[in-house]
Structures are given as structure tokens and as C-alpha cells.
Amino acid sequence: MAVSRVDETLTAVTTSLVDPNNDTEPMFLVQFLLENKKETWVRVRGRSVAMRMDDNRQTPADPTSCIFQIPRQVIEHPDSCCLFIAHMISSFNLCASLSNELASNIADFSDNLVRTGCFGFFVLAHVKMVEETVHVVEPLFDPDQNVAVSTGASKKVLKRLKKETFCMNQEQSNGDSSSGGACVVCLEDFSSSAKLTKLPCSHVFHKKCIFRWLRNSKSCPVCRTQVE
């Protein structure tokens, strides 16, 4: 298994449990819990943000654990404590550097607990070995261009619509009566000289008015028909 990340959580409770072999001595217990996890992430190329795709409520596969007691004489010496813990978790076959690092962290943590003056403690060391699978997807637009996703009509459509531009008098000579009236964007009547544009749904607007609107929208202001 290719481990891409190790998550380590140390929690502790202080206890008043005594050593069954010597009832004046406190007990220092450590539970080492090792869990292998798989995570699936999706990242958009060129972006640092990734999104978790799998269900993290799934129960983890076969955690393994061991509980051991740290002897009183060992806990008082952080260095030997570290070696002792490394020895106790050697059965998990972790790589040496990781094993040493975890042992050292647990030893430091235990040492701090002892210094607070507690009688005994129970430390839970929860270690998750996470295998990450990252799927990289292509962005919908080029992130290097630094342009926000446009909600407007595409250039291709705008270009095609430009050809649908005409003047009122020209339109009348064609005998088309669907125009006339006013432009709903500016509410001005269509004058004979104004340039007009007809959308595929046959609604007519001033050219400059409808092109301003289509910069941010793809639909006809009157009937919401999509222009593309």
C-alpha cells in the first residue's frame, strides 16, 4: 500500500488505576490503534482545492491495536520511554523513521502528562495510514486566463446574431410585422434609423441593448428561450 499521509491523534485520560502486581504503583497504559484508510479526491487541474469523493462515514477496514503498560522506571526517562514504545509497536512493521517519530510523539505526550502530576493515565494513540487516490479533472475554462466563468452567450452565438441585425425600414419592406413596438430593455420605441437584432425566438431588440444583456445571460429577456 502506498501511504500518502499519516494522521495521528493522541488523546488521554488520567486514571487512578493501580498496578495489579504492586498496589502502590500507578499504571501508565497506552493503546496503539493502527488503521488503514483509503480516500478518493477530485482536483481540478491548476487549482489547489480538492474535493473528497468517497463516503468518510464508512467503517474503516480492520484496525489493529495493542495495549501495553509503560513501567514506572521507564516513564521517568523520556529517552528510554521512546525506545520502549518503539519496541512495543515494532510488531506493526512500520518503517523505521515513522515508527521512531510516532514513539517519540507518544513519549513526549506521556512525559507531559506525568509532569502535570497525574497518578496514572491511559493514552490512546490513533494512527491512520491514509492512501489517497487523486483524480485530476480538466477545468471547464483555462485557469491561467484568470477569467471568471461567464454566464453570457458564447462568442460564436454573438457573432451569428450580429448577422441578424437590420434597420426598421429594411424590415418593413420585407413585409415582416413581428417587430414594431418598443425595445423591452430601454423601453424606447424602435425608430427607423436604429439598428435592431432579432433573436432566434423572433423577439426584436435594439442591437446595443440586447448585446449588453447577452454578455451576462443566454436567454431572451421576453420569453427566456436560450439563444444557443
Next chain:
Amino acid sequence: MQASRARLLKEYKEVQREKVADPDIQLVCDDSNIFKWTALVKGPSETPFEGGVFQLAFSVPEQYPLQPPQVRFLTKIFHPNVHFKTGEICLDILKNAWSPAWTLQSVCRAIIALMAHPEPDSPLNCDSGNLLRSGDVRGYQSMARMYTRLAASPKKG
């Protein structure tokens, strides 16, 4: 002249001409600022808002009519789609379904329609929305009617 200003002047003239046409809406422009408008709308009949007169405040953006005006209730109203404290209105045409074919006058008509047909599934006022969603129409109506009486009824005398 700015396109938004020209369009608002057009609407202003239209409102002056149509004043008698829609007795339920009275739309007035601020004396000194054409981007600020106030409307008085009558609560629709056969709703808990009947008999009330509700004041709306319009704030029109520079990009109008490419962008919708901001509208909120100045009169307190108990309605699922109106924020009880701020008067903010949740209405699609004031957000992503906006089109420049709407005018301030027709927005008022849309708000009157919203008063008569609340959408309890997108509530800004959860108490009001929950009453309707749980089927307690009577509870909703009596609350709404109480607030209409308290806040929206023209004072007599």
C-alpha cells in the same frame, strides 16, 4: 445619458400615465434621486394581507435594467418569503431569473402575486414557512392577519 437613468425616466412617465390603471400599486420616485423609489401595494383580497397597505423600498443599481432592482418591505409582514426583520424578499425574478423585460411596476405586481402565493419551501421566515409546511394554514393565516392589522393597516382618523 446613462442607460439606466433614461430607462427609469421612461418608467417614471409610464407610471404617471398608468396611475389610474392599477389601483393596487402606487409607485413614487424619490424627489432628488431617480435610483430610489417607494411603492405602496395593497394586500391582495382573500389573503391574510387583505386590507393592509404595504410599503416597499426600491434601490435601483447603475446597471439597471441588466441587473434587478433591490426591493424590500418597509412594512412588517409575516410571510414565508420575506425576512421578518430586514424585509428582504426571496423571489426568483429579483435574483437569477431577472430579465430586463420587467419594470418596477411589474415587479410590484410579482410581489403582490407572491403575497397571495407563498413558496414555503424557500423560506426567509422559517416560522411562517414551517406553519405552512406542516399544513397549519389556519395558524399561518391568523399570524399573518395579526401582523397585517398591527403593521399594515392605515390608521383611522
